[in-house]
Amino acid sequence: MRVLVVMGSKSDSRIAERATRVLDEFGVDYDVEVASAHRDPEKVERLAKKDYDVFIAIAGLSAALPGVIASHTTKPVIGVPVSAKLGGIDALLSIAQLPPGVPVATVGIDNGKNAALLAVELLALKDENLGEKLAEYRRRMRETQ
Numbered sequence: 001m002r003v004l005v006v007m008g009s010k011s012d013s014r015i016a017e018r019a020t021r022v023l024d025e026f027g028v029d030y031d032v033e034v035a036s037a038h039r040d041p042e043k044v045e046r047l048a049k050k051d052y053d054v055f056i057a058i059a060g061l062s063a064a065l066p067g068v069i070a071s072h073t074t075k076p077v078i079g080v081p082v083s084a085k086l087g088g089i090d091a092l093l094s095i096a097q098l099p100p101g102v103p104v105a106t107v108g109i110d111n112g113k114n115a116a117l118l119a120v121e122l123l124a125l126k127d128e129n130l131g132e133k134l135a136e137y138r139r140r141m142r143e144t145q
Contacts, residue, residue, distance in 0.1 A: 003030040003119050004052040006044070006069065008059035010034055012082055015058045018112030019080070019119075026120050026133050037064040048072035054119040057104075058112065060084030063091035066104040076122050078115045079104045 003023060007016050016032055023030045031052075035043045037059070048055070048069045055073065057066035058080040066079030081091030088109035096106045107114040117134075124131035 002052050003028055003054045003056060003116075003123075004047060004050065005030055005032045005056045006047060006058065006065060007032070007034050008036050008057075008063075008065045008082075011084075012058045012060065015080055015082055015110055015112040018110075019056055019058075019116040022113055022116035022120070026130060026137075028116075028120060028123060028130070035065070037068040038062075041068065044068050045072050054078065054122050056080060056112075056115045056119055058082060058115075059095070060088065060091045061094075063094035066095050066106075067098050067102065070098070070102045070104050076119075077104045078118050079106045080112055080115045081106070081109045083109050 005016050005019050033047055035047055037044050049072055055069050055077045057069050057077055059065035060082030061084050063081055066077050070077040079095035081088050081095050092109055095104055098104055105118060120134055124134050
């Protein structure tokens with residue numbers, strides 16, 4: 001089971017690192033790519049058609065990347081809005097307000113960690129070992145409150 005983390009720009013790498021740290025913690029295989037929905041739509045399309053189980057798409061401003069990926073795959077796409085301008089509200093609304101029929105899960109602004117945790121939850125539906133790791137993670141979280 002594999003995850004593709006796609007950043008719209010290299011400047012989004014700090015958010016991608018938050019996601020990859022979580023994926024590493026759970027032992028989930030992933031790749032990281034930079035592909036702009038506006039500057040290189042052909043690359044985005046090629047990536048969306050690859051054999052990944054979940055896509056995490058990190059984008060700011062108009063944040064078209066998650067929706068464009070979702071338009072080329074039936075696999076789950078998780079959008080992470082980035083606080084590039086307007087505190088990230090512009091990106092959040094761009095991702096959350098996609099038209100009916102092509103949904104994208106959306107996490108909080110700059111929240112690569114939650115995107116990765118959501119990806120782990122989705123993968124755990126088919127991977128019992130991953131589900132056990134997630135349950136243990138949640139137990140530890142409750143104990144350290």
